[in-house]
Amino acid sequence: MGGKFSNDSSSQNSSVNTNLGFNNSISFARSPMIGGGLGSGGGGEKATMQNLNDRLATYLEDVWSLENGNAELELRIRQFLENKTSPGSRDYSAFFVSVADLHNKIHGAMCVDGSIYLANHNAKLAADDFKTKRENEVSMRQSVEADFAGLKRLLDVLARSDLEMQIEGMKEELIFMKKKQEEAFRSSVEMDPGPTQDLNAVLSEIRKQYEQASAKNKKELDAWFQEKAATVKQEVAVSTETNLNHLLQSLQRELQSQLTIKGSIEGTLQETENQATSLEEQLVNLQGDIDRQGQEYQMLLDTKTRLEMEIAEYRRLLDDTGSSSSSST
Template identity: 25%
Template structure:
């Protein structure tokens, strides 16, 4: 084939394009067929090798079966005794497990009762906590109302203090006005004394003028007495009497006018001073009464403010104590709840482990019961050899599967030590298989 390809290669120049394509196609198909033949040869060699291996394994298994068949009749009684002993032990274990299960169920019921009690206590604690919160909210609302009342009382006290200060200012103004009125009264008293002095001076002047006039009259009378003529005496006497009357009349008029003016002015001033003094006295009395009333009201408000502040501090202290108590109760409740949950979780884990172990024991018991039943049938000779072989193989497979499940379960529940013990247990006993 290589020679043909070489010749085809050497004669490319003389072959047409169609011939070249056909040659390439033939070459590719031959190479593909060669590769397929090589693969088929390899597969055939593998199959032959597998057949030889299986024949050797069959020969080995036949030898093992012959050996087991030779030992089958000897170990049957031993296997029966061993499985009866294991069955008896398994019965004891099942009884003990039932007792432990009852105890565990009692403990579980007790734990459930305790859990119900704890839940009830939890609900009561939550209810008490809600009641405490409601009480705290009501206390806070009361505290807010009291603070509002305190603020209103403080504003009212401030207004009253402002009123007291304004009344004090008015009182000082009234005192100043009273002082000015007293000063005016003193001035008017001085003016009255001055006027009285002036009146006395005028009266003395009038008296002096009167004496002067009397002296002049006497002199005129003496002059008139010297006159011897009766007509002259009468004339001068009449003139003198007329002048004296005129002077007296004028003097009386002037005196009356001055007296009336002084009396009216004095009465007017005295009345004004008395009226102003009475008004100032009444206003001062009113101011004193108002100041006294405001002072008593201010004292009452200060007493109420002190009571409200003490009550406010007491309520704040009670609120703080309730908050502390609530936090302590919450912490203790959470700690107790965590402990109880940990105990319940631990109990559930123990219960689960016991249930798993119980299930393992029950499975082992069922397996042992099945094996004992099979071996009883084998011992009684109720089955033929072919059926006995099938039963033995089934027992071996089921026993191996159950022991493997036991190993896995014990590894999950109790760890590697329990799995090793289960593996050692699975190795107990001798199984003989006889080939027909």
């Protein structure tokens, strides 16, 4: 039976040409007599041959289907090989360059963020330092004002003591002058041999003149003392007030300077905080870009893996088809 099948197949001009390979296709030429009768053979042999012909037709249809699939696969493989030399040699250098650039940008942003944080920290330390200096200046100013108040009281006490000492000296001088005048009066009385009846009158006249002179001297001394005391008080008050005004103006200028420096530092601190906020936003955006690039890169890797799996599957199918065709031949 097998010999008759072989002869009938050759007499029906059925030809099967199989050329299997990675870049070749499978081609079959189907004879129009397949599925037809076998001539005038017996009924059982005719049914058997009809069954074999049907099976051969089914096999050839499968072969044609595989041939079409092989042609489509060959086209896809050719297109893929035209783009890349090999499935595993796809060039991802552009993505690596982008990732490296993003890493460099992140590193630069982190460095800038660190420098801004350091500048911000230094500005805060400087602001705290100036605040401490301002508090020390205010405390020093209060201490100086208290010292000046104490010195003013001390100057008043010293001026009063000086005036009291001058008054005591003038009183002693007045007493000395009185004694001197009395001695001179006694000498003149002893030396004057005038009549005794006019002695009381002379003494009364001398006493009267002495009292007038003493009152005049006392009045002049009081006036001089009052004038001197007023002058000293005025000089002390003017000097103290002038010094206090100078010190107050100096402290006010220093305070204004410190306030200006504080305002400048606060402005710099605010600007630094704004820059830090902007850089943080840029860093968040860069992180989002990196995540998106990573997702795209992962998608590309998944696509590459799927293509490699499909290529491996097509190769396996080609190998299986070639093996089946070889065994059938």
